[in-house]
Amino acid sequence: MGKILSFGELLLRICPDAEGNWIRENNLPFYIGGAELNVATALSLWGMPSAYMTALPKNAMTEQLVAYIGDLGIDHSAVQFQGERVGLYYLHKGKDLKNSSVIYDRKYSSFSTLKTGDVKWEDVFKDVSWFHFSAICPAVSEAAAAVCEEALKEAVARNITVSVDLNYRALLWKYGKEPVEVLPALAKYCTVIMGNIWAAEKMLGIPVPADLSGKENYLEQAEKTSRIIQERFPNCETVANTFRFDEEGGVKYYTTLFTEGKFQVSKQYFAAEIVDKVGSGDCYMAGLIYGLYQGKSIAETLDFATAAAFSKLFVASDATNLKPAEIMEKVKNYEN
Template identity: 55%
Template sequence: METGTQSNDTVLTFGELLLRICPDASGNWLESSSLPVYVGGAELNVATALALWNVKTKYFTAMPDNSLSEQIINYVAERGIDTSAIHKGAGRQGLFYLTSGADMKHDAVIYDRAGSAFAELKPGVIDWDQVLTGVSWFHFSAICPALTQQTADLCEEVLIAASKRNITISIDLNYRAKLWKYGKEPEQIMPRLVKYCNMVMGNVWAAESLLGIPVSPQLTDSDTKENYLAEALSSSKKIMERFPACRTVANTFRFDDKGGIKYYTALYQDGQLYNSADYTADTVIDKVGSGDCFMAGLIYGYQEKMEPLATLSFATAAAFEKLFIKGDATQSTVDEITKAIKNDN
């Protein structure tokens, strides 16, 4: 039996379910008439990890009202996630294509999300009091408000409802430049959403792009862990000063080098910066969902009332292990992740 939360508190994740379609770079899929497909989306990846770790988890998204959606919803439910809040409406299923080859650096992302059921969902449609009943933690990402102004307004609507219920709110500062195409800069949208958040996760460059928190121009000239952690501390303090509701800021640092990877993280809380050990690997299998797994690890740690450093260590090991798992969500158990934790920080 996996160790998990024994409370009745539910974590609700909010965001668009996406199908990831993976043609190979050489075009063999055309000859085989076959394309690998993975069910994902940042917030669903978080929910999938938490459910695997025995945390009571609920997922909100909007999907078209058709038989394909029913198959996908059943697939999600089979993973132990409460799908009762999923809204069926007008529009299509959101997709993205990730072309993969031997060299992971040459992956190409193509989004196909315009007119999706999630993007078409308007404020004023969902009874958030019903959706949020029994929820103690609400999580979303910066990918949602990147879609359209309407979706940004929808995010604000649910954040207001969650805030009124004193629900803990977290955000992953996922920055996707290819999505911000509706005439607004991220800094015009994101601050009004982040002001409701109690936990902010991302990296110093995303904080700059989305919130206008400047990164030191000299940072990459002094390529050391010490300097990157100092930048994380500075960025975290500025986020907390600007957004008083924020109590915790987490930063990830992932550096790709000749197909290999170096990874470590930091967490700032109660005036103290914690940092993880260094994790390195010569090759990785699938980078998709690693950040989502880190976010899930943070939520897991706080739900389990773990100490900040223990929470960070668990989340970091979970994220690193995901790099060696094909698909969008982790398959690693709590025990497997705990055994993978490095303590030489």
């Protein structure tokens, strides 16, 4: 088996405190992340042959960032050096990325200005057997969306497994197209599609009843959505849906997998207090790849991916720092 290549924008998450003390204290914490780098980080930590591709300007700071990626055990030979800036976003620590308090500063970043023809895919895909990207990539710019399609065509031509995370970031879609106008053309190349029923509605046009509520109905809709995805996109073999609810008193989490005509539901977890919501979905995606890449059973894959995502809620950074045994131990007391 070859490398697992994750493709997306490297970001610096700047974390001002909500009270504004960062100004008086001259202290502004940050994390290195980006959805796809979070996936690559987890896979490397778990012993997988993880690789990462992004675009960065060529300067002393990005040399340090690339060295950091290498220190994580991630193959960074496919990183493209071009453009003028690294993407940033600002988010109060612990807040959800979909929260309105997020501030993006990514316009004209090196990644957003990538164009078709810039990348020598025959070199990038050498020894790669799995290609992962997220719906954040085509949201960044119309040019980046075209590069995604170019990459997917090249990957499928080489019989590379393709996975996508349908993570929706409303504040990023600013170039005149709605996600549903872009994502179906990319999803048709994908072997594994992960998201949730509402993301599938927004990005793939698969409707969800407006008054839907309750776990039983959510699960029923997840199965319907999964079947429709496989009908519309015949290359898709596996569909995953995640459910995370911030309820009074804590966070509830469970997920589903649909593959080989079978619909399976994970354990449910609940925690009264968590540390950081950022990167939980990325950790689920990494867990899904981890299981499927190794040929583990669907039950094992679902179990581990769900536990990995839930355990990330207790890690204060964009990516997990927990190994598989630590993950399974961590979630033992949270089954609900």
